[in-house]
Amino acid sequence: MKSxxxxxxxxxxxxxxxxxxxxxxxxxxxxxxxxxxxxxxIPVVWVFVAASKSDGELFSTFTFAPGTGLFSxxxxxxxxxNGQFALWAANSVLYAGVGAVLSTFVSTMAxxxxxxYEFRGRNLIFYSILAGVLIPGITLAIPQxxxxxxxxxxxxxxxxxxxxxxSPFGIYLSRVYCESAMPKETLExxxxxxxxxxxxxxxxxxxxxxxxMVTVFLLQxxxxxxxxxxxxxxLSDQDNYPLTVGLxxxxxxxxxxxxxxxxxxxxxxxxxxxxxxxxxxLQRFWKLDLISGGIKG
Amino acid sequence: xxxxxxxxxxxxxxxxxxxxGIRRRSTRxxxxxxxxxxxxxxxxxxxxxxxxxxxxxxxxRAYRLQGSGIGGRRVDVFAGFDxxxxxxxxxxxxxGFLRLLVYGLIAVPLTLGLALLFALLLDxxxxxxxxxxxxxIFIPYAVPGIIAALMxxxxxxxxxxxxxxxxxxxxxGTIPFLESPGLFGSLANIAIWGGVGFxxxxxxxxxxxxxxxxxxxxxxxxxxxxxxxxxxxIPLTRPALILTGVxxxxxxxxxxxxxxxxxxxxxxxxQTWAPLMTIYRDAFITDNLPxxxxxxxxxxxxxxxxxxxxxxxxxxxxxxxxxx
Numbered sequence: 001m002k003s004x005x006x007x008x009x010x011x012x013x014x015x016x017x018x019x020x021x022x023x024x025x026x027x028x029x030x031x032x033x034x035x036x037x038x039x040x041x042i043p044v045v046w047v048f049v050a051a052s053k054s055d056g057e058l059f060s061t062f063t064f065a066p067g068t069g070l071f072s073x074x075x076x077x078x079x080x081x082n083g084q085f086a087l088w089a090a091n092s093v094l095y096a097g098v099g100a101v102l103s104t105f106v107s108t109m110a111x112x113x114x115x116x117y118e119f120r121g122r123n124l125i126f127y128s129i130l131a132g133v134l135i136p137g138i139t140l141a142i143p144q145x146x147x148x149x150x151x152x153x154x155x156x157x158x159x160x161x162x163x164x165x166x167s168p169f170g171i172y173l174s175r176v177y178c179e180s181a182m183p184k185e186t187l188e189x190x191x192x193x194x195x196x197x198x199x200x201x202x203x204x205x206x207x208x209x210x211x212x213m214v215t216v217f218l219l220q221x222x223x224x225x226x227x228x229x230x231x232x233x234x235l236s237d238q239d240n241y242p243l244t245v246g247l248x249x250x251x252x253x254x255x256x257x258x259x260x261x262x263x264x265x266x267x268x269x270x271x272x273x274x275x276x277x278x279x280x281x282l283q284r285f286w287k288l289d290l291i292s293g294g295i296k297g
Numbered sequence: 298x299x300x301x302x303x304x305x306x307x308x309x310x311x312x313x314x315x316x317x318g319i320r321r322r323s324t325r326x327x328x329x330x331x332x333x334x335x336x337x338x339x340x341x342x343x344x345x346x347x348x349x350x351x352x353x354x355x356x357x358r359a360y361r362l363q364g365s366g367i368g369g370r371r372v373d374v375f376a377g378f379d380x381x382x383x384x385x386x387x388x389x390x391x392x393g394f395l396r397l398l399v400y401g402l403i404a405v406p407l408t409l410g411l412a413l414l415f416a417l418l419l420d421x422x423x424x425x426x427x428x429x430x431x432x433x434i435f436i437p438y439a440v441p442g443i444i445a446a447l448m449x450x451x452x453x454x455x456x457x458x459x460x461x462x463x464x465x466x467x468x469x470g471t472i473p474f475l476e477s478p479g480l481f482g483s484l485a486n487i488a489i490w491g492g493v494g495f496x497x498x499x500x501x502x503x504x505x506x507x508x509x510x511x512x513x514x515x516x517x518x519x520x521x522x523x524x525x526x527x528x529x530x531i532p533l534t535r536p537a538l539i540l541t542g543v544x545x546x547x548x549x550x551x552x553x554x555x556x557x558x559x560x561x562x563x564x565x566x567x568q569t570w571a572p573l574m575t576i577y578r579d580a581f582i583t584d585n586l587p588x589x590x591x592x593x594x595x596x597x598x599x600x601x602x603x604x605x606x607x608x609x610x611x612x613x614x615x616x617x618x619x620x621x
Contacts, residue, residue, distance in 0.1 A: 033427065040490065143355075226442060275441075283432070
C-alpha cells in the first residue's frame with residue numbers, strides 16, 4: 001500500500017496548509033477529466049456526423065468530416081416501412097413512460113409500508129424483494145415469455161409493460177428515502193387527527209416523498225427505455241417494437257446493404273437525442289446521494 | 298418497596314382505557330401495510346418468483362421420444378441432473394463462460410477504476426472544467442446499450458472506423474478491433490463507456506458526504522491530494538465502491554446486447570459466443586427449453602455466488618480493518 005502510494009504520488013514534499021496552488025495539481029486532474037470527456041463524447045459526435053452522410057460518403061470520406069445527406073437521411077428514416085421509426089419511438093415513450101410511472105407508485109407504496117409500519121412478514125417481503133436485485137433480470141425474460149404465452153399475452157405490448165413495473169431496486173430506494181425523509185411524528189400526528197391510513201399516505205407522505213420518487217422514476221424510465229432483451233423476446237410484430245429492438249433489426253438486416261447502415265446510424269442519432277436531453281434537463285432533480293447514502297453500514 | 302412500586306403507578310391509567318388504547322392502535326394499521334405492499338408483492342410473485350421456480354422445474358425435465366418412427370411422440374419426463382451434466386460437458390458452453398470471464402476481467406476493474414479516478418478528480422479542489430466533465434462523462438448513461446454497441450460497432454468496422462482511417466493514413470494499416478484478441482477489448486470498451494459515468498456519480502456523491510473537517514486536519518498535517526485520496530477518500534467510500542462493484546459484476550455476467558449487435562459486423566462472433574446467446578438459441582431457435590433452463594439456472598446461481606463472495610470479502614476485510 002505504502003509503496004504504491006509513493007509511486008503514484010506526484011509531489012511527495014507538499015507541506016502547505018492552504019489549498020494547493022501549484023500548477024500541476026490543477027493541470028493534471030483537469031487534463032485527465034477533459035480526456036475522459038472526450039472519450040465519452042467521441043461516439044456521440046461521430047454518430048451525428050455520420051448521420052449527415054449519404055450512403056456513398058459514409059464509406060469514402062473521413063469519418064469526422066460532415067456529409068451532405070442529413071435531410072435526405074432523415075427523410076428516408078421517417079419514410080422507412082411507412083413511418084415505422086416514428087412508431088418505434090412512440091412505443092419507447094409509451095413503455096418507458098407508463099412503465100416508470102406505475103413502477104414509481106408501486107415502489108413508493110411498498111417502500112412506505114416497509115419503512116413506516118411494523119407488521120408480520122415485513123422482513124420476509126423486504127429481503128425476498130432485495131434478493132431480486134441480484135437475480136439477473138435478463139435470465140428472467142425467457143420464463144416470463146413462456147408464462148406470457150400460456151396466458152395468451154406474448155406479443156402483446158402488455159407483456160413488455162407488466163414485467164417492467166416491478167423494480168426491486170426502486171422499492172429498496174423508496175424505503176431508504178422514506179426512512180430518512182419522513183419523521184415518525186408527522187404520521188403519528190396525522191393518525192391522532194383521525195386521518196385514514198390511505199389519506200395519511202396520499203396527502204401527507206406523498207408530497208414529502210417527491211424527490212425520492214423523481215429519482216426512482218428516472219432510473220426506471222432510463223432502464224425500460226434502454227431494455228433490449230425483454231421486448232426482443234416478447235414481441236413479434238414490428239409495429240410494437242421499441243427503438244432498441246427496431247434499430248437492432250435494421251442493423252441485422254443491413255449486412256451488405258449500405259442504405260440500411262445509413263438508416264441505422266441516422267436512427268441511432270435521432271433516438272439518443274430525447275434521452276440525453278431528458279437526463280441533462282433533469283440532472284439536478286436526481287437524488288443520487290440516495291443510492292450512495294442508502295448503503296452505509 | 299416504594300421504588301419498585303413507583304413505575305407501575307406512574308404508567309398505569311385506568312385498566313379499561315389502556316386496553317382499548319392498545320386495541321385502537323393495533324387494529325387501524327393492521328391491514329394497511331399489506332394493502333400498500335400488495336401490488337409490489339403480487340407483481341414480484343408473478344414476474345420474478347414464478348419464472349424462477351418455473352425455470353428450475355423445466356431444468357429437471359426432458360423431452361423424450363416415446364415409441365419409434367412416425368408413431369413416436371414427444372413426452373415430458375423427469376430427467377434429474379441430466380441437463381446440468383450436459384451444460385458442464387458442452388465444450389462450447391464452457392468456452393462461452395471462459396470468454397465471459399476474460400471479458401469480465403477487462404470490463405469490471407476498468408469500469409470501476411475509471412469511475413473512481415474521475416470521481417476523485419472531480420473532488421480535487423483545484424481541478425477545472427468539473428461541471429462540463431461531470432456532464433460529459435455521464436452522457437453515455439442515457440444511451441441504450443444496443444445503440445452504444447451499434448455506434449462503437451461502426452467505429453470498429455474497417456470501412457467506417459475513424460481510428461483505422463487515421464492509422465491507415467499514417468501507414469500502420471487497419472486496427473483489428475473485430476478480430477480475435479482485440480475483440481474482447483472492443484466489447485469491454487462498450488460496457489466501460491456506458492458504465493463509467495453512472496458509477497462515477499454514485500462514488501462522487503458518496504465522496505461529497507465526507508465531512509470537510511477531515512480534509513482540513515489532513516491538510517494541516519501536510520497530506521497531499523494523492524495521500525488524502527488513498528488514506529481518507531477511498532476507505533470512506535467503500536460502501537459505494539462495493540455497491541457499484543456488485544452491480545458491474547451482475548451487468549458483466551448478463552452480456553448479451555453488445556456481442557449480438559456486433560455479430561452482423563464480424564465473423565468472429567458465433568451464435569454461442571456468450572452464455573446468454575447460447576441460452577437464447579436453445580430456447581428460441583433449437584427449441585431445447587430444458588437446456589436453456591439449466592444454463593439459466595447455472596448462470597443465475599453463478600451470479601448469486603459471485604455477488605455473495607464480493608459482499609463477504611468486503612465485509613470480512615472491513616472487520617479485519619476495524620480490529621487492527
